[in-house]
Amino acid sequence: MKSINKKIVYLFICCYGSIATAQSISVDDTYSAQQLVENVLVNNSTCAAISNPIATGDNSTPGKRSYAYFNNQGGTFPFTEGVLLSTWSSTNSKAPYVANVPAGDNNAWLGDSDLDTVLGKSTLNATVLEFDFTPLTNFLSFDYIFASNEYQSFFPCTYSDAFAFLIKESGSTGPYQNLAVIPNTITPVSSTNVHPLIPAVIPAPAFGINGCPAINDAFFGAFNTSSSPVNYAGQTVVLTAETTVIPNKTYHIKLVIADNGSTTFNSAVFIKAGSFTSKIDLGSNRLFPNNPICYGENFIIDTKLSAAYSYKWYKNGSSIPISGEISPSLKVTDTGTYKVEVELGSPNCIATGEIKIEFTPQIVLKNTSLIQCDENGDGIAIFDLNKAEAIIKNNNSNLSQMFFFENSIDAQKNQNPIPSPNSYTNKSKNQIIIAKVLDTYGCPKYAELTLSISNKTITPLAPIIVCDDDGSSDGIHQFDLMGIATSGYFSGIGNNIFVSFYLNSTDAYLEKNELSFFFKNTIPYQQTLFARVLNGSDCYAITPITLVVNTFNPPNFENENIPLCEGSALNLSVSNNFSSYLWNTLATTNSILVSTPGNYSVKVTNTNGCTATKKFNVSASGIATITDAIVTDFAANENSVLVEYSGVGNYEFSLDGSFFQDSPLFTGLAAGEYLVYANDKNGCGRSIPFKIYVLDYPRYFTPNGDGYNDFWEIKNLGLLPKSTVTIFDRYGKLLKQFNSTSSGWNGTLNGYSLPADDYWFNIIFEENKTIKGHFSLKR
Incomplete structure (x- = not known):
């Protein structure tokens, strides 16, 4: 930790926790560098060639070293024994763990410049164990645990001591490689890089940093208590530092913490005894789902060691070696766990390696063929290669998109794929195309697709002739192409025949713009389509289909409405130029004689077999009978007559027998006698005349003795013999009363002529x- 925060750290120190007896590790700091390397790390193995071991560390604490040998004494610590490197006296690493007890600063104990360079830190109190190492194999590793008293409070959010396991070729001036990293990363292992969720502390630090989320917590081991075997607040799980090396090349190893x-809180690294030795790296496991080996491939497990060594290969934990396999490499073809034991020049030096191998399931493809029709007989055609994909794949939906190549070399090298497989022109007859697919693991599989040409021919189908019977006579008809496709003409070819239709031969050849089975011709009267006939998925032949639409629209075939006079007969007829006739009366001649009203029709057929129908609506007609007339009179210009009649004809009416009107109502009539007639417009005859009278009174008279208009009288009043007329002056004085037989009033009263004036009258009829x-x- 940085010294500027030293006093702040002490703010979080509380009372010592209770100390319980624990099965502590033992620590022996009397071991020399050579003993730690040769007797502990390498465990006296003859497989390791060690030289120049050096250990440095605390040189200011009398009788104490910061590096040592440790043993778990049968306790719970994960390693039985090993090497301990720490940032304080190594004996302080023994249990019990006491929380929040800082160590004193020792700034005279310096850091390590290589560690500073690799981690970008400024260090103090460095402990180093370094040596030269010549591996006999291609791989080395050792197991370790990082422990620290900085796994307290909020410290992992901010502070971390530094350590690294450094390696480079001996004598090299190049940089070191740090092996103490989080697996599969280049991130150094430290308390800030490996810890669980750190909750906030109370009270919060004065500088504001308080709590942080978990980071790489899968590699954190545990927080310790007073019963833990070491005197550190927490530690990681067992980690492995590893790297590949070149056999028989000398490397310099430097383990440093x-x-x-700041030296306030200390840390240590525990390295497992015997874990540093020559090992064999057989490569990464090849397992599902990331990198299994493709079915059918031969995978070589290679130790990359000299053939002069002795080799034994094992499979799936068997204690019996695989018979005959004594080489540095092993070819495997099936799933298993494979192990190799290598005697490196001496029975006392045995190196081992292990790898797990899994093979993908077998991809089963089908070789198949496509048969295309040849448009011009040259053996060259355009193929849609994608049509074969489902067959080749055996309908396996787990395979990738299919790619096509013109030869197997291109397919295997994945070069020059056919760019437009849906419109590929073959280069020769029966050309073989290579189809390639990948499974979900990227494993390839290949199949052959043969491109063949169909030489089949079909006898041309007779034209499909229909009549334009939709009433428009435009030469357009809706055809049922499905009916044509399933007709005996095509079904007779074979049992696996499919037919599709196109507007032109090019579309049929390329299988583009297929027509619906319900098709209205786009060219009136006659149009040629092209049927593509498939035998399964292969083209059998392309043949023209001629559609003919015959129109039949004879003249004068509009519906007719014809009257039939009562008591007469009527001849219904059409032209005699048709092939056949059928009336709804079942007559088969071009005319019939009818004597009753009704709906009649005749269906005629021409020489093309097309039909047309003419309809006759025969309605009854006859002479009318006038039954009465409603007369509205004494109304001057508004006098009217409404003729009442009976009959089934279509009538017109007249009051004089000369001028007729359609309406039975006559208006604006003058007083007088009339004869009413009803005439049948259909020519069936005229009714018996019916006499009527229209009465009215004169609006003035001039009794001056000139013999003209000398009397006031009502003409035709004699038709109403019981009528009485009474005349009054303006004052209501009765002047004259007479009946229907009187000649009227002459304008006098008691022999005296009355003056010119307006006079009033009442006419009382018999019915009151x-x-x-x-x-x-x-006057």
């Missing part, structure tokens, strides 16, 4: 109907 800036009015007497 140091405080980072009364008409009142007035008129003028003029």
